[in-house]
Amino acid sequence: DADVTQTPRNRITKTGKRIMLECSQTKGHDRMYWYRQDPGLGLRLIYYSFDVKDINKGEISDGYSVSRQAQAKFSLSLESAIPNQTALYFCATSDSGQGIHTYEQYFGPGTRLTVT
Amino acid sequence: AQRVTQPEKLLSVFKGAPVELKCNYSYSGSPELFWYVQYSRQRLQLLLRHISRESIKGFTADLNKGETSFHLKKPFAQEEDSAMYYCALSATSNTGKLIFGQGTTLQVKP
Numbered sequence: 389d390a391d392v393t394q395t396p397r398n399r400i401t402k403t404g405k406r407i408m409l410e411c412s413q414t415k416g417h418d419r420m421y422w423y424r425q426d427p428g429l430g431l432r433l434i435y436y437s438f439d440v441k442d443i444n445k446g447e448i449s450d451g452y453s454v455s456r457q458a459q460a461k462f463s464l465s466l467e468s469a470i471p472n473q474t475a476l477y478f479c480a481t482s483d484s485g486q487g488i489h490t491y492e493q494y495f496g497p498g499t500r501l502t503v504t
Numbered sequence: 505a506q507r508v509t510q511p512e513k514l515l516s517v518f519k520g521a522p523v524e525l526k527c528n529y530s531y532s533g534s535p536e537l538f539w540y541v542q543y544s545r546q547r548l549q550l551l552l553r554h555i556s557r558e559s560i561k562g563f564t565a566d567l568n569k570g571e572t573s574f575h576l577k578k579p580f581a582q583e584e585d586s587a588m589y590y591c592a593l594s595a596t597s598n599t600g601k602l603i604f605g606q607g608t609t610l611q612v613k614p
Binding site: 392423429438446447478480484493495498 | 548
């Protein structure tokens with residue numbers, strides 16, 4: 389599903405560097421999420437945003453920051469990268485709607501980040 | 505604490521054999537449970553959700569509140585079922601926040 393895109397797809401950076409991962413979506417969804425995936429740990433929520441003015445910390449936000457530049461764009465920054473931030477990062481979106489149930493999340497292809 | 509546990513990192517079966525991917529959750533309220541799947545070189549995508557009570561690609565999952573489980577089952581595995589499977593919990597309705605398990609890799613051998 390090319391509706392959720394992430395750039396870059398792969399990145400190698402050095403300890404202490406600042407790096408930004410970008411996510412764009414054309415699904416028209418209000419909600420966007422950033423996860424990291426680590427072997428044996430599954431996906432863990434870093435930050436999420438319900439609209440442009442609403443940013444919330446997730447389970448593991450320390451060392452990360454985000455920016456919701458527009459409804460369609462949600463960026464994740466590592467201000468000073470460290471090796472244990474080496475992981476696969478996923479962006480996801482979902483609708484909000486009027487219902488009471490949780491809506492399906494649509495995932496991007498992932499960004500593989502290596503911090504040396 | 506809200507938690508999802510998938511006890512098996514890897515499940516290997518032969519084609520045609522029954523499959524059961526285990527998922528247990530910890531949550532005192534009324535959860536919404538999901539199974540997401542990631543096929544090789546593809547994105548993570550929703551497989552099924554307990555609210556829908558539907559069967560997707562032959563898979564079913566029943567929410568058992570007494571045992572706090574949401575195991576994924578298929579009577580006859582196919583090679584194309586080989587993938588990583590994640591169980592996920594939404595503990596608060598309509599917040600969109602999901603808590604994922606560790607994932608189980610299903611390997612279906614010919």
